[in-house]
Amino acid sequence: MAGSEEFTGQERKILEPFVSNADKDVFVLMNLPEVIKGALFSRYSRSSKSLRRLLLDEFIGSDEFASVASGPRSNLSAAVGKAQGFYDRILDGYGDDSVGELGGAHLACEGISNVAAKFIEDCRIGGSPLEKSTRYVWFNTKANGEFLFFREPGIMKSKFADDYVRVNNLLFETYSRLMEPMTAFVVDRFPLEEFEFFDSVSKASLKFPEISDEKLLKRARAAYNASVKAKACDALRSFLPAGTLTNVGVFGNGRFFQGLLNKMYTSDLAELRGLASPIHAELNSVIPSFVRRAGRDDYRASVDANMRALVRRLLRNMEPKPSDDVVLHYYDRDAEVDCVAGMLYPFSNLSLQQLRDSLKEMSFSQVKEVVDSYMGMRRQRRDKPGRALEHVYYTFDLLTDFGIYRDLQRHRMMTQERQLLTTVHGYATPDEIAKAGFQEDFDQCMAEAAALYGKIAGTMPLEAQYVVPMAFKVRWYCKLNLREAFHLIELRSTPQGHPAYRRVAQDMFRKISAVHPALAHYMRFVDMKDYPLGRMGSELRKEEKREGFR
Secondary structure: OOOOOOOOOHHHHHHHHEEOOOOOOOEEEEEOOOOHHHHHHHHHOOOOOHHHHHHHHHHHHOHHHHHHHHHHHHHHHHHHHHHHHHHHHHHHHHHHHHHHHHHHEEEEEEEEEHHHHHHHHHHHOOOEEEEEOOOOOOOOOOEEEEEEEEEOHHHHHOHHHHHHHHHHHHHHHHHHHOOOOOOOHHHHHHHHHHHEEEEEOOOEEEEEEOOOOHHHHHHHHHHHHHHHHHHHHHHHHOOOOEEEEEEEEEEEEHHHHHHHHHHHOOOOOHHHHHHHHHHHHHOOOHHHHHHHOOOHHHOOOOOOOOHHHHHHHOOOOOOOOOOHHHHHHHEEOHHHHHHHHHHHHOOOOOOHHHHHHHHHOHHHHHHHHHHHHOOOOOOOOOOOHHHHHHHEEEEEEEEEEEHHHHHHOOOOEEEEEEEEOOOOOOOOOOOOHHHHHHHHHHHHHHHHHHHHHHHHOOOOOOOOHOOOOOOOEHHHHHHHHHHHHHHHHHHOOOOOOOOOHHHHHHHHHHHHHHHHHHHHOOOOOOOOOOOOOOOHHHHHHHHHHHHHOO
């Protein structure tokens, strides 16, 4: 493929720092501030010029951007101020909100609570977050002699301040004290000698005492140690309060960040409002025009206030009733017909109604042939079924511990919403806590946290969330289509997954299988087994890859 446009030697020299090539039809932009890239693409859609020609004629070629073209690459960030004015004119003249998706930024938020982290990750469209894991990192670190939990300003100014600090310290002290004995318990319960390890050279599985190859021995020990740590972390994270400080990194486009900032400025939580300004300031250094409209959303604030008052008035006499942890609240009984019609649709020239009618004339074996052809050749969970599965929707009402919510909430291709984190639904005790003999410690910590939550929640229900340990259950719903269900359930049931969320994924599969067995049949990579140290295989593969990079 050859480029259709030619550039002079001087033009090629000017373009060189900013495009990956000057003579091919496919290229990428480089070394340009995000606002310039966003403005360039917004102008691109309304011009007959090529992107490189636009870059030369209307951006780099302008007096306004002369310093960008002639200055050293290290000084490109100095052009952001000038680029902002130019971008704003492009945006106002040609663009709309979608133009905010043409540039983005990598944002790091460190030392924020899990409450704030979940808020950031809840803004799921246009943003890709990663968070410090409670599975692979111990949370016993101190700074200036203090455990790392959020000192909520309202609580710290109230009569509950001393109890708030005391209960949080109790949770962290117990967590820290049990790290070593819990690790020892896992080692004793699941001895290294009993595990088999796959030797990629001999293509055989060997128990640890049978291994003679030094490389495999080293990999096996490293994989085992990592799996033991993950198992111990999985159990002990239930002590950690929602106020535990964590780190979140997120890449997002400008539209995502503007929406996030709007919600943060509008929040009733002091931590979120306090984070909004520094986040806004940092984003202004790279994508200022993309977040220029960010601010408090008075409409959203009014709706939230009205709804809280309405719920207090209309539902004040109702108490939560016991329920299963995973409830299939809604599914469309007729969706299978739409799904199969959707499978045929892109390969025919018929309407959906005609295809639905044609299915009535087909035999069972013919309909099955359609579904088999569409999904029957999947070899692994990464073989994604097509969009026809998006005709089938499920709504699950979930009651899980907060730790499970943290893990599953990050799935972006579903509608989900949670209620406030409370202690009213009780807590889940990890099996290892009870079997290791730590039940008394655990129950004492949960009782102390629940008692304090009850005192604070009377006047500060939002702020009271910070003291609730991850073991306590939170109610939330998710609405997802069958295509996303394939992804979520197959992924979250893999052996290396957290045992608690694996059980939720397995239960979701059972519920879907009960109502749509013919479609659930093709969800073939759901792992329904239990594993003593589920991360072993994953850690072993990781160590093998690590050796390859040395």
